[in-house]
Amino acid sequence: MMNIAFCLYKYFPFGGLQRDFLRIALACQARGHHIRVYAMSWEGERPADFEYIQVPTRSHSNHGRNKEYSDWVTHDLQVNPADIVVGFNKMPGLDYYYAADVCYAEKVAQEKGFVYRLTSRYKHYAEFERAVFSNESHAELLMLTGKQIADFKRHYQTAPERFHIVPPGISLDRKYDHRPANIREDFRQRNAIADDELLVLQVGSDFKRKGVDRTLRAIAALPMATKAKTKLIVVGQDKPKRYQALAAKLGILSQVQFYSGRDDIPELMAAADVLMHPAYQESAGIVLIEAIAAGLPVITTETCGYAHHVASADCGVVISEPFEQNQLNEVLARGLDNKKLRETWSEHAKAYADKEDLYSLPERAADLILGGKND
Incomplete structure (x- = not known):
């Protein structure tokens, strides 16, 4: 049995990313592994046997809370290590990242001007994206579409072998x-x-x-x-x-x-x-x-x-x-x-x-996270 830490900022029952997280975590749990979840908040019912850790934050800005969350989780993982760390939001220290979001660098290039790049908000999100997609990171990347991959490659020259496209996944x-x-x-x-x-x-x-x-x-x-x-x-x-x-x-x-x-x-x-x-x-x-x-x-x-x-x-x-x-x-x-x-x-x-295969995302993601193990 492995101890798998899942990291996401917030869980609520009606978000697409949140539903994907839950189904992937349950697929890993069904194969006999322990699930630890770090989140700032959780709305709705939690599955039995999930170890849930609510991360305290105090900042008034989203990017400030994200930084506090990342720092707190990093420290806790040093004290209570996990075998695998899976992220559903961009942050340093991940083994796997589930890419439900667009490339931030591409979004900024298309929509924002020079002044925006001077803000603390920009610096935070750019730094956290770079921590996942640069080749200084070892994170394996679970992607939804080829367009995502093209955008991230263009901005970070990410090694192609780190990308893994997973199929859609609906019940x-x-x-x-x-x-x-x-x-x-x-x-x-x-x-x-x-x-x-x-x-x-x-x-x-x-x-x-x-x-x-x-x-x-x-x-x-x-x-x-x-x-x-x-x-x-x-x-x-x-x-x-x-x-x-x-x-x-x-x-x-x-x-x-x-x-x-x-x-x-x-x-x-x-x-x-x-x-x-x-x-x-x-x-x-x-x-x-x-x-x-x-x-x-x-x-x-x-x-x-x-x-x-x-x-x-x-x-x-x-x-x-x-x-x-x-x-x-x-x-x-x-x-x-x-x-x-x-x-x-x-x-x-x-x-x-x-x-078409529109259904097997949780199982395929679990295969990748567990290194192909089906125990």
């Missing part, structure tokens, strides 16, 4: 053929959504980065008859006030509902007509894979790492970069106005979910 209970019969009708009836109404769904924490404003503008731009029978449900860990104000300004507030988190995402996906995910930035986007497995048509942006699955499946539309709101508006209107097109997209998604 089989999210797949269309694992759900109860009549789930769509039952959900709509319970939630007062008529058969002839159109339900648009967006799922993802961090509304700004996920492009909720783009979705709201696309709903508002629908033809009058279509807009009148369209509802939008947004689910994610964020503060909705700003987006409720935008919906009110656009005249669609009565048609939009926000939820901080829900346990019935499979039911929501079964009841919805389209998943919207017009993200500004997204290293992967596991919700795209969940939608494909559910047979739900997807409209997303090229910036999402998993957008290529939508294109390969031909189960929706990938909006090209540079993004244009008018293109998103037109695509959503076309999809909602054409039931036969949505049915075709849905059948394509189901066929893709049947033939």
Whole structure:
């Protein structure tokens, strides 16, 4: 039995990174290993037999708390060593890093100016990314997409053999053929959504980065008859006030509902007509894979790492970069106005979910972390 330390800043039940962490940790535990988790906070139920250590921090800034967390964990590991240290946020001292985020250096190069590079925030995040991806680090890198790898190689010249692409990983209970019969009708009836109404769904924490404003503008731009029978449900860990104000300004507030988190995402996906995910930035986007497995048509942006699955499946539309709101508006209107097109997209998604490996991330990640051991 090995003692494996998992490091992540915060755990909450509805984050994509958090779900991946939990499933990977459980896969390692199932093979007989002890799991120690370092986190600043944990919301929701914790698995039995996890050794949970809450890391104290006092800084008022995110990067300050991250530095305090890293220093505290480093000291604790010196006193209480682990056989393997796995990180889900960038920090020094990792043996394995699960790369659910984009390349920070690339983001800064594309979006920020010289003055930003003088800030303590920039210096912290740049230093912690370099501690993982430079060739002074020995960390093995669990990657989600080839684009991530290309960005990190460009900025850090990271040795190619350190990168390992893992497949997506969603639970089989999210797949269309694992759900109860009549789930769509039952959900709509319970939630007062008529058969002839159109339900648009967006799922993802961090509304700004996920492009909720783009979705709201696309709903508002629908033809009058279509807009009148369209509802939008947004689910994610964020503060909705700003987006409720935008919906009110656009005249669609009565048609939009926000939820901080829900346990019935499979039911929501079964009841919805389209998943919207017009993200500004997204290293992967596991919700795209969940939608494909559910047979739900997807409209997303090229910036999402998993957008290529939508294109390969031909189960929706990938909006090209540079993004244009008018293109998103037109695509959503076309999809909602054409039931036969949505049915075709849905059948394509189901066929893709049947033939592609969209499920084995936890097992593959555990193989890599444990060095191929399956004890």
